[in-house]
Amino acid sequence: xxxxxxxxxxxxxxxxxxxxxxxxxxxxxxxxxxxxxxxxxxxxxxxxxxxxxxxxxxxxxxxxxxxxxxxxxxxxxxxxxxxxxxxxxxxxxxxxxxxxxxxxxxxxxxxxxxxxxxxxxxxxxxxxxxxxxxxxxxxxxxxxxxxxxxxxxxxxxxxxxxxxxxxxxxxxxxxxxxxxxxxxxxxxxxxxxxxxx
Numbered sequence: 001x002x003x004x005x006x007x008x009x010x011x012x013x014x015x016x017x018x019x020x021x022x023x024x025x026x027x028x029x030x031x032x033x034x035x036x037x038x039x040x041x042x043x044x045x046x047x048x049x050x051x052x053x054x055x056x057x058x059x060x061x062x063x064x065x066x067x068x069x070x071x072x073x074x075x076x077x078x079x080x081x082x083x084x085x086x087x088x089x090x091x092x093x094x095x096x097x098x099x100x101x102x103x104x105x106x107x108x109x110x111x112x113x114x115x116x117x118x119x120x121x122x123x124x125x126x127x128x129x130x131x132x133x134x135x136x137x138x139x140x141x142x143x144x145x146x147x148x149x150x151x152x153x154x155x156x157x158x159x160x161x162x163x164x165x166x167x168x169x170x171x172x173x174x175x176x177x178x179x180x181x182x183x184x185x186x187x188x189x190x191x192x193x194x195x196x197x
Contacts, residue, residue, distance in 0.1 A: 031069050033059040039080050047077065047125040074129060081122050085139045088115050092146055105150045109163060109194045112143060113187050116167045123169040134168060135161070151194070159196070166190045 037058035041050045052073060056063040070076040088111060091099050098107035116123060127134045134140060147160035165171070167190060175181040181189075 027069070030059070030061050030065055033061060034066055034069055034076070035079060038076055042077075042080060042122060047121045052076075074126065077122050077125050081119060081126075081139075084115070084119060088112075089139075089142060103150075105147075105194050106191060108146065108150055109167075109190055110187070112164075112167055113190055116169055116172060117183065120169040120173060124173065127168060127170055135164070140164060147194075159194070163190065163194045166193050 034055060038050075038055045041054055041058055045054075052063055052066055055076070056066045059066070066076070070079060091111070092103075092108065094100060097103045099111050126137070130136075135144070144157075144160045144164055147163055148156040151159050153159065172186055175186050176183070
């Protein structure tokens with residue numbers, strides 16, 4: 001007579017649940033380690049100088065684990081940027097003036113400029129993913145809508161796109177490297193564009 005397995009006993013179910021919980025905790029721990037390693041390496045070395053192997057080694061995981069958690073390099077870069085985007089967005093949506101609700105265009109443009117300045121390598125890596133990549137992502141859509149709201153003019157939507165274009169990481173890097181402009185000169189120029197209404 002062949003014996004078939006009966007229903008899971010209480011201790012068997014506990015064991016299965018414990019294994020699943022351990023796997024989830026391990027996956028969460030790996031994700032955190034990968035993000036921390038990628039953030040540190042990207043901030044220190046720049047995006048171009050860091051390979052997925054470098055990130056895996058620094059995180060103490062295999063390269064396959066990095067790809068399983070994030071899918072590709074672009075998704076990993078987006079994941080590194082996400083908390084930084086969220087922090088600025090929260091300051092804009094609910095922080096105190098002059099950046100928060102009721103704040104000025106100048107404060108908002110300065111905050112965007114500083115955000116782009118600090119994150120240029122990551123943003124540049126994402127800017128050229130497709131013809132509309134810079135403007136079509138959720139963060140840029142929010143930045144544009146908030147700019148248009150603060151500009152409150154007939155051409156606010158166009159001007160919001162123009163200001164965001166002036167804040168492209170590749171534009172800023174070009175103006176510094178090829179045109180010899182300083183950070184403060186570029187910031188002042190962006191403020192002029194934002195004030196042209």
